[in-house]
Amino acid sequence: MLDVRGLKKVYEGSGRRVEAVRDLTFSVAAGELVCLVGPSGCGKTTLLRCVGGLLRPTAGEVLLAGRKVDGPPPGMAFVFQEYGRSLFPWMRVGENVELPLRRKGLGKARRRELVADALGSVGLADAAGAYPWQLSGGMQQRVAIARALAYEPEVLLMDEPFAAVDAQTRADLEDLVRRLWRERSMTILFVTHDIDEAVYLGERVVVLSASPTVVREQLKVDLPHGRDQVHTRVAPRFAELRTRVYEQIQAAKRGTERPVKSPLPRQG
Amino acid sequence: MRRVLLRLVFVFALPAVLVTVWWVASAGSEDVYWPPLATVLETFPDVWTGERWRGDVLPSVLRLAAGYALAAVVGVALGTLVGSYRRVRAVCEPALEFLRAVPPPVLVPVIMLFAGIGDTMKIVVIAAGCVWPVLLNTVEGVRAVDAVTAETARSYGVTGVAWLRHVVLPSASPQIFAGLRQALSIGIILMVISEMFAASNGLGFTIVQFQRSFAIPGMWTGILLLGLLGFVLSALFRLVERRALGWYHGLRAAARRPGSSS
Numbered sequence: 001m002l003d004v005r006g007l008k009k010v011y012e013g014s015g016r017r018v019e020a021v022r023d024l025t026f027s028v029a030a031g032e033l034v035c036l037v038g039p040s041g042c043g044k045t046t047l048l049r050c051v052g053g054l055l056r057p058t059a060g061e062v063l064l065a066g067r068k069v070d071g072p073p074p075g076m077a078f079v080f081q082e083y084g085r086s087l088f089p090w091m092r093v094g095e096n097v098e099l100p101l102r103r104k105g106l107g108k109a110r111r112r113e114l115v116a117d118a119l120g121s122v123g124l125a126d127a128a129g130a131y132p133w134q135l136s137g138g139m140q141q142r143v144a145i146a147r148a149l150a151y152e153p154e155v156l157l158m159d160e161p162f163a164a165v166d167a168q169t170r171a172d173l174e175d176l177v178r179r180l181w182r183e184r185s186m187t188i189l190f191v192t193h194d195i196d197e198a199v200y201l202g203e204r205v206v207v208l209s210a211s212p213t214v215v216r217e218q219l220k221v222d223l224p225h226g227r228d229q230v231h232t233r234v235a236p237r238f239a240e241l242r243t244r245v246y247e248q249i250q251a252a253k254r255g256t257e258r259p260v261k262s263p264l265p266r267q268g
Numbered sequence: 269m270r271r272v273l274l275r276l277v278f279v280f281a282l283p284a285v286l287v288t289v290w291w292v293a294s295a296g297s298e299d300v301y302w303p304p305l306a307t308v309l310e311t312f313p314d315v316w317t318g319e320r321w322r323g324d325v326l327p328s329v330l331r332l333a334a335g336y337a338l339a340a341v342v343g344v345a346l347g348t349l350v351g352s353y354r355r356v357r358a359v360c361e362p363a364l365e366f367l368r369a370v371p372p373p374v375l376v377p378v379i380m381l382f383a384g385i386g387d388t389m390k391i392v393v394i395a396a397g398c399v400w401p402v403l404l405n406t407v408e409g410v411r412a413v414d415a416v417t418a419e420t421a422r423s424y425g426v427t428g429v430a431w432l433r434h435v436v437l438p439s440a441s442p443q444i445f446a447g448l449r450q451a452l453s454i455g456i457i458l459m460v461i462s463e464m465f466a467a468s469n470g471l472g473f474t475i476v477q478f479q480r481s482f483a484i485p486g487m488w489t490g491i492l493l494l495g496l497l498g499f500v501l502s503a504l505f506r507l508v509e510r511r512a513l514g515w516y517h518g519l520r521a522a523a524r525r526p527g528s529s530s
Contacts, residue, residue, distance in 0.1 A: 049419075052423055053423075054419055054422060054423055072422055072423045072424070072425060074425060076423070077423070077424070078419075078420065078423040078424070080416055080419070080420060082416045085414050085415075085416035085417055085420075086416050086417065086420045088417065088434070088435065088438070088439075089515055089516075089519045090438040090439070090441070090515045090516070091434070091438075091515075099424070099426060099430075099434055100424035100425065100426060102426075102430060103424065103425040103426065103430075131515055131518060131519075133515075133518060133519045133522040133523075134518070134522065147424075151424065
């Protein structure tokens with residue numbers, strides 16, 4: 001579904017040349033939930049903006065369902081970390097969710113239907129008439145997720161969406177993403193700096209190096225599909241996987257070239 | 269109910285005190301130029317008859333409305349253009365700063381040269397003075413569109429007219445309204461001044477006319493009426509602003525509440 005090939009991004013300005021992303025190649029299959037995790041400041045956000053067509057890569061390319069991404073494609077929806085700035089405060093919740101649908105040339109009835117369905121899915125069916133700033137942080141991020149759902153994207157891009165909410169809300173939102181992914185068989189690329197979150201959410205975790213970024217390791221998360229905050233997080237397999245990712249991130253921070261330690265034991 | 273009463277007391281207390289002071293201080297005044305307030309108020313209904321309202325007040329207000337509307341449209345349109353493009357801004361900014369620094373009343377003789385002395389001249393004068401605060405505030409507002417807001421719009425394909433209408437203008441509207449508010453007081457001043465130069469009707473014309481013919485109480489009634497007009501227009505403006513910027517005031521209040529997240 002999504003192919004990232006040899007992606008490279010160099011920022012140039014005022015005599016400084018910063019290589020943020022060196023050479024990234026990975027892909028996301030249709031219906032897969034992939035988490036990208038890396039040390040702080042490793043160019044995760046740069047990478048996601050390149051994937052989403054918001055930023056032009058210096059080299060390499062991004063393919064969405066075989067078509068080259070050149071500007072934000074209609075098949076991608078974004079959920080940003082800063083929900084307070086990403087939702088438009090002058091529009092009510094329903095209008096916020098509806099606005100992107102106008103681009104798709106849908107009729108008014110169909111737009112209403114999509115908005116109601118999306119808001120219902122995130123548990124905010126009766127908040128359509130409220131302004132975003134009347135809602136709590138967690139609810140605002142739900143609205144942003146509803147906006148992305150209503151857009152019916154081929155791939156959903158999420159850029160550290162839960163970094164700014166408290167721990168309990170965060171757990172709820174993680175379960176919401178898992179549920180939506182299973183219900184709607186969506187394709188999701190989820191960027192985070194939180195190792196536990198990456199392992200809990202993802203079907204696969206792509207570990208990035210420190211900047212200039214390359215893919216350090218790709219890890220299949222062989223936890224069961226039905227996950228919950230209480231049991232999954234104390235499962236031995238969960239601990240093994242998170243330790244593995246943690247080691248990789250630590251090594252990435254130190255700048256060790258080779259992947260460390262013994263190979264991960266297979267389950268069972 | 270008590271709160272409403274209290275509000276009314278707050279609103280009217282100071283004006284009541286000022287009027288009383290004026291009344292008492294001017295009572296029994298023999299000075300021709302400072303007639304007692306009682307005389308001024310007695311004169312008021314005699315001066316401002318239906319004919320005067322139609323012949324002087326209405327034309328003044330219509331010219332103000334036309335000039336102000338013209339300035340608002342031109343100011344917002346040009347401001348959006350200048351604010352949206354860095355290159356346009358670099359070219360225009362020095363010229364704009366210079367033009368803004370020219371006091372609008374000195375434009376009256378100049379504008380008279382090519383726009384004559386009719387209504388056109390007065391409307392152009394009002395517009396030429398009002399346009400600057402609208403224009404410059406719009407530029408600032410358009411420039412200040414949040415980066416994440418802009419990226420969100422772009423990623424969802426909100427571009428072109430939709431981008432202007434649903435993102436840029438609403439986002440800039442608090443600044444645009446600040447500019448419109450400044451422009452309103454400038455507009456009233458220019459309405460009066462433009463009528464003092466060359467006119468055959470209007471509020472400014474009438475006041476000058478009274479002063480020249482030593483109808484001093486009449487002159488004072490004109491000044492009172494101007495003050496009232498300004499007050500009413502500003503109240504109307506507040507009403508419109510509260511409706512249009514309801515979201516903004518709510519957002520600010522929400523951000524100030526203790527314990528609100530980010």
